[in-house]
Amino acid sequence: xxxxxxxxxxxxxxxxxxxxxxxxxxxxxxxxxxxxxxxxxxxxxxxxxxxxxxxxxxxxxxxxxxxxxxxxxxxxxxxxxxxxxxxxxxxxxxxxxxxxxxxxxxxxxxxxxxxxxxxxxxxxxxxxxxxxxxxxxxxxxxxxxxxxxxxxxxxxxxxxxxxxxxxxxxxxxxxxxxxxxxxxxxxxxxxxxxxxxxxxxxxxxxxxxxxxxxxxxxxxxxxxxxxxxxxxxxxxxxxxxxxxxxxxxxxxxxxxxxxxxxxxxxxxxxxxxxxxxxxxxxxxxxxxxxxxxxxxxxxxxxxxxxxxxxxxxxxxxxxxxxxxxxxxxxxxxxxxxxxxxxxxxxxxxxxxxxxxxxxxxxxxxxxxxxxxxxxxxxxxxxxxxxxxxxxxxxxxxxxxxxxxxxxxxxxxxxxxxxxxxxxxxxxxxxxxxxxxxxxxxxxxxxxxxxxxxxxxxxxxxxxxxxxxxxxxxxxxxxxxxxxxxxxxxxxxxxxxxxxxxxxx
Numbered sequence: 496x497x498x499x500x501x502x503x504x505x506x507x508x509x510x511x512x513x514x515x516x517x518x519x520x521x522x523x524x525x526x527x528x529x530x531x532x533x534x535x536x537x538x539x540x541x542x543x544x545x546x547x548x549x550x551x552x553x554x555x556x557x558x559x560x561x562x563x564x565x566x567x568x569x570x571x572x573x574x575x576x577x578x579x580x581x582x583x584x585x586x587x588x589x590x591x592x593x594x595x596x597x598x599x600x601x602x603x604x605x606x607x608x609x610x611x612x613x614x615x616x617x618x619x620x621x622x623x624x625x626x627x628x629x630x631x632x633x634x635x636x637x638x639x640x641x642x643x644x645x646x647x648x649x650x651x652x653x654x655x656x657x658x659x660x661x662x663x664x665x666x667x668x669x670x671x672x673x674x675x676x677x678x679x680x681x682x683x684x685x686x687x688x689x690x691x692x693x694x695x696x697x698x699x700x701x702x703x704x705x706x707x708x709x710x711x712x713x714x715x716x717x718x719x720x721x722x723x724x725x726x727x728x729x730x731x732x733x734x735x736x737x738x739x740x741x742x743x744x745x746x747x748x749x750x751x752x753x754x755x756x757x758x759x760x761x762x763x764x765x766x767x768x769x770x771x772x773x774x775x776x777x778x779x780x781x782x783x784x785x786x787x788x789x790x791x792x793x794x795x796x797x798x799x800x801x802x803x804x805x806x807x808x809x810x811x812x813x814x815x816x817x818x819x820x821x822x823x824x825x826x827x828x829x830x831x832x833x834x835x836x837x838x839x840x841x842x843x844x845x846x847x848x849x850x851x852x853x854x855x856x857x858x859x860x861x862x863x864x865x866x867x868x869x870x871x872x873x874x875x876x877x878x879x880x881x882x883x884x885x886x887x888x889x890x891x892x893x894x895x896x897x898x899x900x901x902x903x904x905x906x907x908x909x910x911x912x913x914x915x916x917x918x919x920x921x922x923x924x925x926x927x928x929x930x931x932x933x934x935x936x937x938x939x940x941x942x943x944x945x946x947x948x949x950x951x952x953x954x955x956x957x958x959x960x961x962x963x964x965x966x967x968x969x970x971x972x973x974x975x976x977x978x979x980x981x982x983x984x985x986x987x988x989x990x991x992x993x994x995x996x997x998x999x
Contacts, residue, residue, distance in 0.1 A: 500523075500536060500541065500544070501523075501528075502516065502519045502520070502523075502541075502544075502545065503519075503545070504516060504545050504547060504551075512547055512551045513551045513552075513554040513555040513558070514555075516545070516551065516552065516555040517555045517558050517559060520535070520555065520559060520564070521559070521564060524564055524575055524577055524579065525579055527579055529575050530575065531575050531576065531577065531578040531579075532574055532575060533574065533575040534572050534573070534574050535556070535565065535572070535573045535574070535575070537572065538552040538553050538556060556573055559573075560573070563576065563577065564576065564577050565577075602727075602728050602730070603728075605724075605727050605728070607720075607723050607724055607727050608724055608727075608728075610720075610945065610946060611720055611724060611946065614931065614942070614943060614945075614946045622938055623935075623938050623939065623940055624938060624939045624940065624964060624968050624969070624971050624972030624975065625940045625963060625964060626939060626940060626941050626942070626959045626960055626961070626964070626969075626972050626976075627940050627941065627942045627958070627960060628960060628962075628963040628964075629767075629827065629915050629916065629960045629962060629963070630826065630827065630831045630962065630963060631827070631828075631829075631830070631831070631883065631962060631963075632962065632963050632964070632965070635882070635883050635886060636830055637829070637830070637870075637875065637879050640870065640875045640879070641830060641866065641870065644866045644867075644869035644870045644873070644875070645862075645866050647869055648862070648865040648866055648869055652865055656861055656862045656865045657861070657862060658861060659857050659858050659861065660690075660857075660858035660859055660860070660861035660864060661858060662689075662849045662852040662853040662856075662858055663688075663689055663690065663849055664688070664689060664690025664837070664858075664859060664864060665690065665861065665864040665865065665868060666685065667868050667872075668690060668864050668865075668867060668868040668871075669685040669688040669690065669837075670685050671868055671871040671872060672688055672837055672871075673685050673688060675871060675876070676839070679799065679800070679811075680807075680810060680811060680814055681796075681811045681813050681814060681821060681839070682813065682814055682817075683813075683821075683839045686842075686845070687839050687840060687841075687842065687845065688837050688838070688839055689837060689838045689840060689845065689848055689849060689852070690835065690836075690837050690859050690864060691822075691835075691836045691837055691838060691852070691859060692834050692835070692836070692856065692859045692860075693824055693826055693834045693835065693836045694795065694797055694822050694823060694824035694826070694836035695721055695725070695836075696836065696852075696856070696859075697822040697824075697836050697837070697838045698721065698722050698725045698726075698760075698793075698795070698822070699725050699855075700838065700848050700851050700852055701758070701793055701820060701822075701838070701848070702725050702726055702728075702729040702731070703729065703851050703855075704844065704847050704848055704851060705757045705758050705791070706726065706729040706730060706731045706757055706758075707730065708729075708730030709730060709732060710730070710731055710732065710755075710756075710757045711731070711732050711734055711754050711755055711756045711757065712726050712731040712732065712733055712734070712756060712757055712758055712759075712760070713733075713734050713735075713736050713748075713751065713756050713758065713759040713760070713790070714726070714733055714734070714735060714736065714759070714760050714761070714949060715735065715736060715738060715743065715760075715761055715762075715766060716735040716736060716737050716738065716948070716949070716950075717766070717768055717769055717944060717947045717948060717956075718735075718760065718761075718762070718766070718767070718768075718947060718949070719762070719767045719768075719795070719797075719947070720946050720947050722760055722795070723947070723949060726760070731757075733949045734751065734754070734756070734949075735948075735949040735950055736748060736751070736759070738771065741773065741774040741776065741777040742763070742771070742772075742773035742774060742777035742778070742781070743759075743761065743773070743777070743781065745777070745780050745781075745784065748781075748784050748788075749784070751788075752784075752787065752788045756788070756790045757790070757791075758790060758791045758792070758793050758820075759781075759785070759790055759791070759792050759793065760793040760795065761773070761781075761792065761793070761794065761795070762794075762795045762796070762797065762798075763778060763794060763796070763808070763809075763811070763812055764796055764798055764799075764808045764811075764913050764914070765798040765801070765911070765913040765914030765916070767797065767798075767914070767916060767947075767958075768916060768918060768942060768944070768946075768947045768956075768958035769916075769918040769956070769958075770909065770911040770913070770914055770916050770917065770918050771909075771918075772808065772809075772912070772913065773809070774809065775809035775810065778809055778810065778812055778815060779815060781812065782812060782815045782816045782819070785816065785818070785819075786816070786818075791818060791819070791820060792812055792816070792818075792819045792820070793819075793820045793822070794811060794812045794813055794819050794820065794821045794822070795822055795823075796811065796821065796822070796823040797823060797824055797826075797827055798827060798828075798913055798914035798915065799823045799824075799827075799828065800828045800880055801827065801828055801884070801887070801913055801914050801915060802884070802912070802913055803884065803887060803888050803891060803911060803912055803913060803914075804912035804913065806912075808913060813839060817841060818841050819841075820838065820839075820840050820841065820844070821838070821839040821840075822836060822837065822838045822839070823836060823837060824836035824837075825867065827915065828876075828879075828880065828883075829867075829870075829876065829879065833863050833866070833867055834859070834860070834863065835859060835860075835863060835864065835867050887915065887961070887962055889966060890961045890962065890964070890965070890966055890969060891910075891911060891917070891961050893961075893966035893967075893969050893970060894917060894959065894961045894969040894970075894972075894973060895910065895917070896970075897969060897970040897972075897973030897974065898917075898919070898973045898976075898977075900973070900974075900977075901973050901974045901976070901977030901978075902919075902973070902976070902977045902980060903977065903980050903981055905922070906919070906920075906922070906980075907920070908920060915960055915961060915962040916958050916959065916960050916961075917958075917959045917960075917961060918956055918957075918958060918959075919956055919957045919958075919959055920955070920956045921944075921955040921956050921957065923955075925955060925980075925983065926955070927943035927944040927945050927955050927956065927957060928943050928945050929983065930943065930957060930979060930980065930983065931943040931945075931957075933979040933980075933982060933983060934975065934976050934979040936979075937975045937976075937978055937979050937982075938975050939971075939972040939975040939976050939979070941957045941958070941959060941976060942957060942958035942959070942960075943957060943958075944956045944957065944958075946958075957976075959972075959976075
């Protein structure tokens with residue numbers, strides 16, 4: 496060989512040698528060290544220089560050609576085929592002439608959307624303790640298990656996994672979800688299941704199917720901000736339903752029987768943001784009311800499997816009535832980046848949802864559906880939960896212990912037995928937005944009740960998540976929150992009955 500290529504191979508590297516060689520040659524092509532037309536060394540000579548088997552070089556060259564980086568000609572050799580010469584920078588286009596303020600749809604200017612933007616900002620510096628992030632932390636993500644599944648899918652399915660998916664979703668994944676739901680006591684058939692791109696798309700599909708501008712839609716007085724946004728964009732007139740210790744107040748629902756509501760969205764196992772659970776008796780009452788009033792129930796079980804207590808939740812609404820629209824997601828209990836959720840829907844509604852999904856999206860990622868199906872098939876989900884749930888209990892306990900040490904006297908809360916949030920009621924006279932601002936100045940990010948309200952008269956409080964930060968950071972966040980509350984002065988205490996309702 497006339498001159499060295501500068502390529503070396505690590506015999507103890509994690510990647511196979513042919514993959515190391517592939518990556519190094521690609522890097523030289525992209526950096527233009529190997530320009531277009533450059534002749535790569537013959538496989539035998541490069542193998543001698545690298546002191547490796549010739550088959551390693553042959554395989555790397557074959558992969559380079561298959562990927563389009565090089566071209567080989569019998570009798571002439573292998574040449575770089577990719578031209579990466581940089582083009583001159585494009586000039587900024589002229590703009591500023593269109594009246595965008597008047598062109599943008601009025602629905603995009605809704606107050607609830609501005610509210611979400613207002614409370615999504617971070618604090619000064621990098622040391623902000625984030626008690627709003629509701630997703631698994633990096634150290635609890637099953638990256639190695641996901642990689643095993645991805646490698647297996649590519650080896651066994653190849654290009655079949657890289658096309659468009661059907662709107663309904665991968666049949667094998669739907670079957671596996673049905674089996675997993677059976678473990679949780681939720682009856683379903685594969686034909687009832689519709690795979691969605693996260694549960695957020697599930698909410699959007701239901702909104703598009705049921706809501707016309709001006710339609711009445713029922714939600715909890717404090718509910719998921721993302722659902723408020725979607726229903727509002729659909730043009731719904733949202734009506735909040737107050738709750739007592741067992742769930743939505745039946746007297747309030749009876750008064751709403753004749754308003755023509757198109758649906759009632761609720762989270763029976765762990766409300767977001769309050770973490771409240773609907774009792775078994777109240778679930779039966781809700782199903783009976785739904786039948787009488789002809790108002791469908793939308794059951795969002797986003798916290799499926801996230802049990803921090805000793806007992807399982809009461810039967811799902813879907814288990815009590817086949818007309819309940821049940822939805823869930825793998826984002827909270829597994830991996831957010833999978834972006835896979837699902838809807839279990841009544842048979843007559845399913846074609847409507849499938850048609851809408853086909854219109855707004857060409858199917859949830861087929862590759863990721865295959866990966867999740869492999870993950871479930873291998874039994875990895877149960878093992879993953881066995882690892883993560885004890886850690887979430889530890890973090891919940893750490894946050895509670897720190898709150899007891901640092902909060903002003905008299906503040907109480909209900910211990911979360913499911914899900915990943917702790918709801919901290921605020922005393923009368925304390926504004927959640929003001930606490931949000933003061934806490935942010937002190938380096939802790941919290942979720943104010945104003946973010947989760949349809950009307951500002953919902954109960955005042957803060958949503959604190961305990962999954963994303965480690966125990967020591969949760970303790971720091973609790974101390975900073977306590978400092979923020981004390982800095983705001985001593986507020987009026989809650990009435991006795993309200994305090995007892997939220998007591999530990």
